[in-house]
Amino acid sequence: MELDVCNKGAIPLIHHPDCSALGYQVIRELGCNKEEGRITYLAYDPKSKQQVVIKEFSFASTCTDWSGFKAYEREAEILQKLKHPRIPRYLDSFETQTGFYLVLEYKQALSLSSKHSFNPEEIKQIAVSILEILVYLQQRIDPIIHRDIKPENILVDEELNAYLVDFGIARVQSAEIALTSLVAGTPGFMPPEEQLGYPLSLASDLYSLGATLICLLTNNRSVDIDKLINSHGCFDFQKLGSQINLRFRSWLMRMVEPKWQYRYANAADALTALEPIGATGSATVMEVLLTGMKLRRQTTFLGLAVIGMLTVAGVTLILSEQGGVAQQLQEARE
The missing domain is CATH 3.30.200.20 (Phosphorylase Kinase; domain 1)
Known part of the structure; x- marks a missing residue:
């Protein structure tokens, strides 16, 4: 360790x-x-x-x-x-x-904070590994919320197996979380409901994991996480590289939704949604449009964002492919 x-x-x-x-x-x-x-x-x-x-x-x-x-x-x-x-x-x-x-x-593994050169597919693999741990914690009879997921508390070995450490501020959800008024965690990684003193849920650790993944994808240190957050208190997804698949980007956006009700309900749901998604690659027209619609909660420039993404995605080329719009709609449903 x-x-x-x-x-x-x-x-x-x-x-x-x-x-x-x-x-x-x-x-x-x-x-x-x-x-x-x-x-x-x-x-x-x-x-x-x-x-x-x-x-x-x-x-x-x-x-x-x-x-x-x-x-x-x-x-x-x-x-x-x-x-x-x-x-x-x-x-x-x-x-x-x-x-x-x-x-x-002891685990022969390094803290995520000690390396900042993971590629997107490796970062997705790390995300899957941590979500598997969170599924275990959340499916216990008394679910446990870690409350301090960040690069420093995640270790990764040479095979990209991730380990979760430092349970010093963890809580059993049913009893202590709902009653405590003590704000704990690390600024920038702490979910908004924790900062506001509201009861935490199984979606709270998902916010912290999403923030951690965004730091890795943008090659930012934990102490610089404030550079990734805009004036509205939301993560600025335009700082992610253009190579990031829009479905992966959309998944990340849902992980760090300021309102916990808009995130995945729990780690199992987040893991199921993530597993079939590629970290890089092109997206369908419907995926571009849906991602643009989700951005509406974070920016007033929806029209410009959608137009820009449609241009990058090459809508004309996509629509000319076999199956046309009907095929794109079917892919989006899947």
Whole structure:
């Protein structure tokens, strides 16, 4: 499990927590969140002869308070309930004089925030992989909402298998989400209903995933996500490359609809809609028109947008192909 590190290069052993009495040998730092007093280490467990991840919630940080302990407690509680090959397993937890520690399964994978050169088809594959995890979380008897999906919390291995990490602010939907007034998450990735203090739904994590995919498609870092949002608070889809298939673009637009009622109802619906779509390639006339109509909610220049897209799509050439308009309508229905 590789994350963004605070300090480049090797870190002297004296800066590592001494976990030897608890049976773990700390190897190096993987990543940190200074603001919230969390540091993640790679360690070795002699008993299992496996590498593990130790996540430290430090008392030493001046920013760490009771909420830091609650995040530790919540993440440990939730992870103990989960069994999914692409969610690092809970292994152990302990407390020292300097903080609380979680021991998690190690995954040989890099954070999405450490690479920004995925092509659209690879990004679609990552989306499918994360949606499969969300389907698992949402189809539990007590559905779990992650609440902080962003590039930093998604790991990807060499085969583009995605792993979801950091359940520190996750909630069980039925009880805690509807009652809490605490706004959590990362600005830009946080769904509007979270910012406004409304109850979250199974569509809330879809917004965060959509925002993450848009960052990847536009080669933008998480900290620059505000550059992708227009003055109306909506994502500017004109920043996506022209090679993006309009059906994929339309799918993304629905994922990040400001009103949760207009998004896919859940991860299973979003996954079913995404799987047959190509990330690149040309679109039919009806797909161009439907995408233009959806843009109407985000811009007053519908006529110009549709005309521009029709020109790019080459309507005259498409209509002259075998089957004409009837074939295009049938394709759009499918």
